[in-house]
Amino acid sequence: MRRKLATAAGALLALAASILAAPAPAQADTRATAGFHVTDGRLLDANGKEFVLRGVNHAHAWYPTRTTQALKDIKALGANSVRVVLATGDRWTRNDTADVSAVVAQCRQNRLVCVLEAHDTTGYGEQDGAVSLSRAVDYWTSVKDAVQGQEKYVILNIGNEPYGNSGYSAWTSDTENAIARMRAAGFHHMLMVDAPNWGQDWSFTMRDHAPEVFASDPEHNTVFSIHMYGVFNTAEKVQSYLSRFTSQHLPIVVGEFGNMHSDGDPDEDAIMSTAQQSGVGYLGWSWSGNGGGVEYLDMATGFDASRLTAWGQRIFTGPNGIRQTAKEATVFTDTGSPGGSCAVDYRLSDWGNWFNADVTIRNTGTTAVKSWQLAFAFPGGQRLNSVWNARAVQQGSEVRVSDESWTETIPAGGTVSFGFNGSSANGTNGVPAAFSLNGATCARS
Missing domain, CATH: 2.60.40.290 (Immunoglobulin-like)
Incomplete structure (x- = not known):
């Protein structure tokens, strides 16, 4: 999600193209790891148990004083994970090492897997002030001490929605370079990479180049994240996109989605049911505090868990929702439970x-x-x-x-x-x- 979301012109390209011949399946990496890792297209925790993300996004960068209670409330409603918005300091006030460390500690206290994302890359090439994935890697390197040794509990989402609807052809090489730099800097976490086109990949750039990007990671531990808003307005489009990854044993999650949007009406029922049937994780946008015309995406009115909106009720308690489908990561059972x-x-x-x-x-x-x-x-x-x-x-x-x-x-x-x-x-x-x-x-x- 973005403070300003560009409408994806031409977004409703025929998804029939998704039936193109698929490349050979990605090879599973069975090496032992200290943290989350990918095997045969599935996310496994440090105990080797399958883990399916079932959570929501929280805008920590803009509402840092809300985070302590927000994480408690999100956990109380049944989530097993939270995607936390961080800022590199290029567009929004920087979340420094101490702040990131505190967020990680609070995630652990609430037994939530922490997906940390750098938000300042949103819409690079189209959005004024947006920064490159390379700049996001600089940020992660600067706060490395906050996440080092937290591989059991933390997934690093390198940059939110890199590239808008301009210049997105560079996504593949830029993403590969960002992964290479993260590994060279000593990050052994599971990495998550967002699609271009404001996260919605209507150009199929991520979909078609995912095998080579995954293969470029020397640790074979990269997960792809699609954001599903107006482009994904039918069950057919949702199913076709996700199945292109699962059929190749490539790891995919729905990193953001909503129940409505200014660029079209996403099919949230299909997103949630397809994710459940396919064993694909999802993280809804967002807990509370939305502005810029998308206030309807708040799950809790005014950060109050007792005042869930229709969207909040749907994602937490509806069919294929968080409460019905979330399972806590086993790493928490083994540490402090x-x-x-x-x-x-x-x-x-x-x-x-x-x-x-x-x-x-x-x-x-x-x-x-x-x-x-x-x-x-x-x-x-x-x-x-x-x-x-x-x-x-x-x-x-x-x-x-x-x-x-x-x-x-x-x-x-x-x-x-x-x-x-x-x-x-x-x-x-x-x-x-x-x-x-x-x-x-x-x-x-």
């Missing part, structure tokens, strides 16, 4: 049409849990009214409670407690049947 070593005491004070609940979470494991989320479902038609010592998001009967800063750590053998007040239209206030802490089932105490 209670792994089932938890117990929950839920004490209900029932007064018919309203109730209080006092909840205590006990960490029965040997490792402290830092940053937690407790999930459960109300058995009746209860609704949350207020919460103390924690934050909560309710969608239907499902409730996800996350820590406040003063309750974020559960020591080994220790507890944290919170409470809430709720109401029930039918006067029935049962106790939830099951609880999970950071995805691990807890015992009842």
Whole structure:
């Protein structure tokens, strides 16, 4: 997404051209790696388990003070990843090493895979002030200390939407050069590269040259990202584009998409269903704070998770949505998760049409849990009214409670407690049947 999105003139080229003969499948790289890696066109985490991105974009560069709560809310709604907007300092205020390091730490605390992207390349060749992919590599090199050693948790998206609708024929060589420089600088992360044409690749430049770009990476660890807006307004176009990659065992994700746009009406239902059927990741645009005429792409009104828009409801709770399909990366299960070593005491004070609940979470494991989320479902038609010592998001009967800063750590053998007040239209206030802490089932105490 961009503060200014150029309409892709001629964007609706016949996608029948996508049925052209495909090059030979890319060879899988089976070498051991310390972080995320590509094998046979699939994204695998550091434990060798398949990982499918299911998340959203957050505009950290423009709203840095919103990030702490935004990441907690995005996780509470079920996401397993977040794509974070960073600025190189060429068009927007630079996110320096300390800031990037803090973002990575917050992603990890919230058990979100962190896709970091440099946004100042948006629309290069057409947009005033946009910078080249080479300049983006300079930026990554300057903040390398923030991401070094974070390969298990971080994916580096070299530059957002490099090239508008002019000069995009240089995308292939420029992308190959950027990958080569990143590797020469010592980056061993999974790299992500965006398509030209404001990310939508209506010229099929990325699609047709993806095999050679992938082969140019000496670590064979590059993922392609298509942004789906008005160009992808039918199921046929969505399916044809994605299948061109999956049929060649080339890694592809939908790095941005929305439910509407000024350049046309994207078929979000087809994007989400096709991604689910194909095992392709997606990251919707965007959590909140959109301007410049695309405010309708906000998922949360005013960064408030309790006020999801129609788009927010669709991507988080609709068919093939985040809550239904997201699975947490196993690297978090192995680092700091209670792994089932938890117990929950839920004490209900029932007064018919309203109730209080006092909840205590006990960490029965040997490792402290830092940053937690407790999930459960109300058995009746209860609704949350207020919460103390924690934050909560309710969608239907499902409730996800996350820590406040003063309750974020559960020591080994220790507890944290919170409470809430709720109401029930039918006067029935049962106790939830099951609880999970950071995805691990807890015992009842």
